[in-house]
Amino acid sequence: MLVYTQSVDRALQKLTACGIRPTAQRVQIAALLLSADQHLSAEQILASLGARGMHVSKATVYNTLNLFAASGLIRQLSIDGERTWFDSNTAAHYHFHDVDGGELIDVPVPDVEFSRLPTIPDGMELAGIDLVIRVRRKQAEAA
Amino acid sequence: MLVYTQSVDRALQKLTACGIRPTAQRVQIAALLLSADQHLSAEQILASLGARGMHVSKATVYNTLNLFAASGLIRQLSIDGERTWFDSNTAAHYHFHDVDGGELIDVPVPDVEFSRLPTIPDGMELAGIDLVIRVRRKQAEAA
DNA sequence: TTCCTTGCAAAACTTTTGCATTAAA
DNA sequence: TTTAATGCAAAAGTTTTGCAAGGAA
Numbered sequence: 001m002l003v004y005t006q007s008v009d010r011a012l013q014k015l016t017a018c019g020i021r022p023t024a025q026r027v028q029i030a031a032l033l034l035s036a037d038q039h040l041s042a043e044q045i046l047a048s049l050g051a052r053g054m055h056v057s058k059a060t061v062y063n064t065l066n067l068f069a070a071s072g073l074i075r076q077l078s079i080d081g082e083r084t085w086f087d088s089n090t091a092a093h094y095h096f097h098d099v100d101g102g103e104l105i106d107v108p109v110p111d112v113e114f115s116r117l118p119t120i121p122d123g124m125e126l127a128g129i130d131l132v133i134r135v136r137r138k139q140a141e142a143a
Numbered sequence: 144m145l146v147y148t149q150s151v152d153r154a155l156q157k158l159t160a161c162g163i164r165p166t167a168q169r170v171q172i173a174a175l176l177l178s179a180d181q182h183l184s185a186e187q188i189l190a191s192l193g194a195r196g197m198h199v200s201k202a203t204v205y206n207t208l209n210l211f212a213a214s215g216l217i218r219q220l221s222i223d224g225e226r227t228w229f230d231s232n233t234a235a236h237y238h239f240h241d242v243d244g245g246e247l248i249d250v251p252v253p254d255v256e257f258s259r260l261p262t263i264p265d266g267m268e269l270a271g272i273d274l275v276i277r278v279r280r281k282q283a284e285a286a
Numbered sequence: 287t288t289c290c291t292t293g294c295a296a297a298a299c300t301t302t303t304g305c306a307t308t309a310a311a
Numbered sequence: 312t313t314t315a316a317t318g319c320a321a322a323a324g325t326t327t328t329g330c331a332a333g334g335a336a
Contacts, residue, residue, distance in 0.1 A: 023316060042301080052303070057318040062301060064316095081221040081326095083300065096261070099270050107261045116256035118239070120278055127242050127277040134270040135263055164335080166291065185326080200293040205326060211326065224300095 007035045018071045025056045029064050033074060039104040045086070079104065079132060094131035107133065117127040150178040161214045168199045176217060180232040182247040186228070220246065222275060237274035250276065261270050 011030035021028040032048055033040060040048075044059050056064075065086050068074045077085040079097055085104065094107040112131060120126055151201075152171035158165040175191055176183065189204050199207075206278040208229050211217045222240055228247065235251040255274060263269055 010316095019230045021315075023310075025317070059302080059319075066302095076224070078221045078224040081219070081224070081227045082222045084281040094261075096264060096267075098267070105160065111259065111261035112257065113259035114255065115258035116254065117325055118237075118250045118254035119277070120276075121248065123240065123281050124239075124241070124278040126281045127275065128275065130273075132273040133261070133263075135267040136270045138266050138268045164290075166334085168292070186324095198293095202294075202327080203292055206291085208325095 007031045010034060012074075014073060016078070018073055019070060020067065020073075025060050026058065026064050028054050028070070029061065030073070031070075033086065033088045037087075037106060039077065039085045039087050041083050041085060043083070045084050077130075094133070096133050099134050099136050101137075107131070150174045153177060157186060157216060161216055163210065163216075167241065168203050169207050171197050171199065172204065173211070176231045178248060180230075180241075182220065182230050184228060184229045186226070193247050199230070220247070220273075230255075237276070239278050240278050242277050242279050244280075249275070 008027060008031045011027050011034055012022050014034065014083055015026055015030055018025065019072050020048070028049060029045060032045060036142070042058075042061050045065070046056070046058055049056050049061075065076075069076045069086070072090060075087040075090050077095070078100070079085055079095070089106060092109050094109070094112055095101075096105040096107055151170060151174045152195055154170050154177055157177065158169055163169065172188060172266060175188060185201075185204050185208055186187045187284050188208070189199070189201055192199050192204075208217070212229070214231060218230040218233050220230050220238070222228055222238070223245070234250060235252050237252070237255055239248040240246075240252055241248070
């Protein structure tokens with residue numbers, strides 16, 4: 001339980017550092033998300049908490065995830081229109097998306113280089129770059 | 144009405160070319176979408192048809208858009224998790240997304256150059272690259 | 287006829303909201 | 312004690328589905 005205790009402690013610190021009141025539910029959700037670089041849906045988080053015997057209501061899960069995203073503690077991803085994904089890795093990075101399995105894999109920033117980017121429209125400024133590289137299982141070639 | 148007649152004709156041709164039975168509803172939806180490079184939601188298409196006095200049911204609009212997307216006649220975009228956008232431009236291109244107004248603007252392929260891309264995971268192949276450049280209205284600087 | 291498409295309403299899902307209750311500062 | 316967070320159920324929004332009726336081949 002050492003690892004778990006550590007991630008609860010770290011979660012508590014992070015929430016406090018962001019000026020978010022560290023309620024029991026928020027600490028649990030933060031501990032779960034921040035235990036690794038991962039992509040989770042609200043439903044998955046609800047289920048994980050439930051599996052660990054911690055009941056948190058659906059409304060609170062959503063409210064909390066939105067709060068965390070607004071505070072920059074996590075990042076929201078629009079990958080497939082099915083649902084929102086919450087990414088615990090807030091450092092700049094990109095994604096592979098397995099269109100068959102739905103899986104998301106991080107792509108580190110240094111693995112992508114832009115030698116040319118479009119001019120930002122007048123009166124606008126850059127807010128971020130989302131790059132999703134869709135991949136699929138390779139078809140077996142005819143022998 | 145010349146322009147409109149033309150786009151209906153073109154829509155009919157395209158549907159036939161794709162092996163899609165050109166029913167009245169499908170032709171109307173295709174004519175609307177394919178009249179220009181644009182990004183429309185299912186609800187907008189439903190409203191546009193209604194405004195022109197053509198009634199098409201919501202179910203048919205969704206069924207048709209999904210059919211068109213599966214046939215490669217249009218492209219589905221996951222931009223913001225709110226809803227799916229249907230892009231009438233199926234040529235490769237990228238997007239600016241105005242995070243304030245929600246507007247989408249096409250970015251032509253030659254405006255972006257990748258000098259480095261990550262290695263595709265083993266057993267996978269590239270299926271596509273979605274690039275969304277988020278922009279926001281520039282803050283007025285202090286005078 | 288036979289098969290496919292349409293339309294309506296209802297269902298399914300994800301996400302948000304209203305409000306009484308509870309917990310935190 | 313005062314303010315903010317939680318939980319529940321209900322609502323809202325988008326998209327899908329079941330099924331009867333209609334249309335094309």
